[in-house]
Amino acid sequence: MESKELLQSLKLSTFIAFDFETTGLDPNNDRIIEIAAIRFEHGEIVDRFVSLVNPGIDIPNLITEITGISNSMVYKSPTEAEIIDDFLSFLRDSPLVAHNIRFDEQFLSRLCQRHxxxxxNFKKYDTLQLARSLLFEQPVFNLTALSDFYGLSSDNAHRAENDxxxxxxxFLELIKELAGYPLDFISKVNALIQGESIPNLHxxxxxxxxxxMKGDLQKGLIKHGIIPNCKTNIFSHNGPNSVESLSAEDVFGNSGALSKVHRNFxxxxxxxxxxxxxxxxxxxxxxxxxxxAGTGLGKSM
Incomplete structure (x- = not known):
């Protein structure tokens, strides 16, 4: 199945990825300082909406250090009230994609409420949750780490447009990975999340x-793009001593091995x-x- 056909079958021929840079983490008291929204059609970028925003409050030094956005940069930028209509017009009713979308959707909701x-009622998709579910062999799931994993530039990390x-x-790569799983797997996921209001539900x-509709219950829509290199949790060591005939009493008993090497056994x-x-x-x-077992039993031994 081609990428365009896959996206069409998932009703994602068009979607918008978006990101806010903000003065902090509290959607009730902090404000947006940069907006970026990029429209994808058939897997390719076709349009973008990017703007600094004058938050009407001071940008903390820590935020300036992280994002590079200073008070002087946003001084002559449009305010929320001046930009919100154009921004919402750009979004229309397209599906929305973000990394940790709970954060961004809270700021979006408060933005709409204030004005x-x-x-x-956007359909929402979260690359953070998808990555944690599908790239389970990866140690880190922040946007920079995932960008590096997929060979994307992180030169302007923490600026809304690049992010x-x-x-x-x-998101496009994670869709391909999910499409490699058979119906049995996807059905079990759907059974677990039924009735929940969570990103990626759709x-x-x-x-x-x-x-x-494909009719093949054993295969996914496409082949997996990634072969996980999961480490086994079984440690094997070939030592010089045989333990096949060793019993618990031989180790922990009154005359066992531990009694011979530990003075206070x-x-x-x-x-x-x-x-x-x-x-x-x-x-x-x-x-x-x-x-x-209770504390003091000696479970570690």
């Missing part, structure tokens, strides 16, 4: 519909019983164990 504008552009392209629903029957149970679980195929 008594009706906020559209927005990267967010749009990262993406999973439309993905399930597209997979059902004391036998703990519960610890020995715990070790026997762990050994049984590990040695019998197909078994799992859920164990709880």
């Amino acid at each position: 008594e504008k009706e906020e559209n 927005t552009e990267n967010t749009g392209f990262i 993406l999973y629903v439309e993905m399930a519909s597209a997979l059902a 004391e036998n703990r029957p519960n610890q020995e019983q715990y070790a026997k149970l762990v050994n049984k679980i590990l040695s019998e195929s197909g078994k799992i164990g859920v164990l709880e």
Whole structure:
């Protein structure tokens, strides 16, 4: 399936990536100092709306250090009241994409409330949540790290336009990754999020519909673009001593190995019983164990 066809099947032929730079993290008291919104059609940038905004309050020094945006830069920029109509007109009713969209949508809602504008019921998509779900082998999911992962420039990180552009392209890559999963997987996700009001909800629903129409329950719409390099959590070491015939009593008993090397050793029957149970679980195929024990038992040993 071609990229354009994939986006069309997910009702994402057109979407807008957007980002706000703000004076702080509180949508009730802080204000927007830069707006960027970029329209994608069929996976390509076709239009953009970018502007500094005069917040009407001082920009903290920390924000200037992070974004590079100073009070002098926004002094002659349009205010919220002067820019909001053009901004909302640009958004129209397009699906919105952002990195950690909860942050940006709160500022968007307060912006509309302050100026008594009706906020559209946008379909919302979050690249942060998608990345955490799909790129599970990655250690960091901030925008800079994901931009580096996909070979995108981070030279102007924390400026709205560059962040927005990267967010749009990262979203396209994550869509391809999600499209590699079969209907069974997507259906389980939909069952988990049913009734929830969360970003990406529409993406999973439309993905399930597209997979059902394809009719192949075993494969995704396209092949996975990424082969995860997940590290195993099983450590194996070939030492010189055989432990196959070693019992819990041989280690933790009154005359066990620990009693010979620890001067203050004391036998703990519960610890020995715990070790026997762990050994049984590990040695019998197909078994799992859920164990709880109080402090001081010696679980680490």
